[in-house]
Structure formats: structure tokens, C-alpha cells
Amino acid sequence: MNDVIITSELTKVYGKTIAVDSVNLQVKKSEVFGFLGLNGAGKTTAIRMLLGMVAPTRGESFILGEKVKAGNVGLWNHVGYMVETPYSYPELTVKENLEIVWKLRSMKDRNRVSWIMGLLELEKYASVKAKHLSLGNGQRLGIAKALIHRPEILILDEPTNGLDPAGIVEVRELLKSLAENEGVTILVSSHNLDEVSRMASNLGIIHNGRLVRRMDTVNLETELRKTLVVDGRQREFMKDVLLKNGYQASAIDGGCLELQEEEAIQHPDRIAEMLVAAGCPPTLLKVDRENLETYFLRLIQNGEKNHA
Numbered sequence: 232m233n234d235v236i237i238t239s240e241l242t243k244v245y246g247k248t249i250a251v252d253s254v255n256l257q258v259k260k261s262e263v264f265g266f267l268g269l270n271g272a273g274k275t276t277a278i279r280m281l282l283g284m285v286a287p288t289r290g291e292s293f294i295l296g297e298k299v300k301a302g303n304v305g306l307w308n309h310v311g312y313m314v315e316t317p318y319s320y321p322e323l324t325v326k327e328n329l330e331i332v333w334k335l336r337s338m339k340d341r342n343r344v345s346w347i348m349g350l351l352e353l354e355k356y357a358s359v360k361a362k363h364l365s366l367g368n369g370q371r372l373g374i375a376k377a378l379i380h381r382p383e384i385l386i387l388d389e390p391t392n393g394l395d396p397a398g399i400v401e402v403r404e405l406l407k408s409l410a411e412n413e414g415v416t417i418l419v420s421s422h423n424l425d426e427v428s429r430m431a432s433n434l435g436i437i438h439n440g441r442l443v444r445r446m447d448t449v450n451l452e453t454e455l456r457k458t459l460v461v462d463g464r465q466r467e468f469m470k471d472v473l474l475k476n477g478y479q480a481s482a483i484d485g486g487c488l489e490l491q492e493e494e495a496i497q498h499p500d501r502i503a504e505m506l507v508a509a510g511c512p513p514t515l516l517k518v519d520r521e522n523l524e525t526y527f528l529r530l531i532q533n534g535e536k537n538h539a
């Protein structure tokens with residue numbers, strides 16, 4: 232069995248809102264799968280159904296080959312999860328909160344609490360009450376609770392929410408290492424393509440409840456639009472030269488010219504030679520790559536058009 236998480240036509244309707252619409256996902260063992268979408272796209276609802284917290288209106292999910300349904304208690308020994316803002320007992324310390332999870336999960340190994348505090352760098356907050364933790368450390372405690380029983384499957388809803396840049400890198404590296412070194416399969420939701428593409432090998436993009444795109448992050452780079460940006464002292468003259476030679480040069484922010492032709496992007500040297508020969512040598516010539524968030528929004532808009 233290669234796909235350890237499967238959703239089949241998973242759908243949730245709340246009144247007139249279709250929160251999740253016929254989502255089919257497959258996540259392979261030891262994969263980090265990024266579930267990407269804007270706020271309100273349907274990520275949390277899909278994850279809640281996957282975890283058996285909300286009953287689907289239609290469709291079903293399977294984890295480790297078992298159907299997710301009420302009463303399937305044994306399955307959750309293999310799954311760790313954190314959905315939205317992690318809940319902790321505010322009056323209890325970090326250590327006490329973790330000890331409660333340790334007891335609830337009927338774990339035998341006494342070292343688990345100190346092990347997980349070490350892994351998430353929570354030792355120095357061991358005696359701090361949960362209500363006094365920063366948002367980021369509260370998030371860290373949530374991840375610690377999800378991981379304390381060393382699950383095979385980890386499902387995290389926006390785990391880097393509230394973390395500072397260093398915390399984001401730490402969580403990202405931790406998740407990558409859990410997948411690579413411990414074989415943990417991770418489904419992680421995010422609204423940030425740049426962030427999630429640094430840890431996930433595969434992505435599913437959800438918009439208005441629909442899975443609009445599945446992709447491999449290795450090939451992401453090739454999907455980004457590229458342009459050749461050109462500048463010089465005689466912009467109008469340069470533009471005329473380029474147009475006469477068949478290039479649709481258009482002005483972008485700051486007044487530089489942008490070329491989208493593949494020939495120009497592949498051979499900027501030819502553009503430089505042409506401009507030099509015409510007497511307007513470029514002062515700037517660079518291939519620009521679309522940023523990931525622009526690409527993400529473009530994908531979503533295309534998804535909307537396709538489903539219109």
C-alpha cells in the first residue's frame with residue numbers, strides 16, 4: 232500500500248456554502264504533501280473530515296488503508312494532528328500539558344515528555360503556563376502534542392502560523408527531517424506557496440472548495456513565467472528597435488522594458504547584440520522569474536475560469 236492518505240470525492244456542504252467540493256487526494260508514504268489555499272478555501276474543513284472530526288456530506292477518506300469513521304479508535308494511535316490554533320490547558324505548564332497527552336495516549340515510555348520538549352526546543356519553557364506562551368511557542372507546544380506518540384502520519388493545519396522567521400525555518404526543517412529520516416508521512420496546510428514548496432514534494436491547491444491543481448514541487452521552477460527585462464538610456468528608441476525586430480516590448484514598473492518571447496529569454500546575448508548594433512546599448516539585461524505568490528494567484532484564477 233503506497234498511498235497512506237486517500238480522500239475520495241470528499242465533500243462538505245454547510246447550508247448554501249460548499250466548503251469542500253469532491254476532493255480527491257492521494258498522499259504517499261514518507262511524503263510531505265502541501266495542501267495549499269487562501270483563507271476560506273476549504274483546507275481546515277477537508278482536514279477535519281480527514282480526521283473524523285466532521286462528517287462528510289459525501290465521499291470518504293482512508294488513512295493507512297482504514298476508512299475514517301466514528302469508532303475507528305485504534306487508527307488515531309498512528310496519527311498526530313494539529314488543527315487551527317492548538318488548544319492547551321492555559322493554567323497548566325508546558326510540561327504538565329505534555330504529561331496529560333502522555334497519559335491520555337497511555338504511553339509507557341517515561342522519557343517521551345522530555346524527548347519531545349528537546350525536539351521542539353521547549354525545555355526552557357517547561358515550567359511556563361501555557362497561557363503565558365507566545366503565539367509561536369503555543370504553536371510549538373501544539374506540534375509537540377501532535378508528535379509525542381511518534382505517529383506514522385502527521386496532519387498539520389497551518390503549523391507555522393504565528394512563528395517568527397527563525398521558528399518557521401525550524402518547523403520546516405523538523406518536518407522535512409521527520410519525513411526523510413523517520414519515514415513519517417506529513418500533510419501540511421498553508422496559504423503560502425513559497426513556504427510550503429520548501430518542504431513539500433507534492434502540492435494540492437484548493438480554491439473555493441475544489442482541488443484546482445496537483446503538482447510536483449520539483450517541476451515548479453519550470454512552470455514559473457520568465458521574462459527578459461531590458462533597460463537603457465534611450466528607452467523609446469530601444470522599444471522601436473525591438474518592435475521592428477519582432478519583439479513585443481512593453482514598459483513595466485519603473486519604465487524598464489519587458490520581453491516575453493522565448494527566443495529573447497533563451498538568448499539575451501542576441502538582444503544585447505541587436506541593441507548595440509542599433510546604437511542603443513542596454514544598461515540592464517536580466518531574466519526575471521515570476522514570484523511564487525504571483526504564480527499561485529494566477530493558478531487560482533485559471534482554476535476559476537476552468538470551472539466557470
Ligand SMILES: Nc1ncnc2c1ncn2[C@@H]1O[C@H](COP(=O)(O)OP(=O)(O)OP(=O)(O)O)[C@@H](O)[C@H]1O
Pocket residue numbers: 245248249250268269270271272273274275276277422
Ligand atoms: N461550521 C461551519 N459552518 C458554516 N460554514 C463553515 C463552517 N466551517 C467552515 N465554513 C465555511 O466553509 C468555507 C471553508 O472554510 P475553511 O475554514 O475550511 O477554509 P480554510 O481554507 O481552512 O481557511 P482558513 O485558512 O481561513 O482557516 C468558508 O467559506 C467557511 O466560511
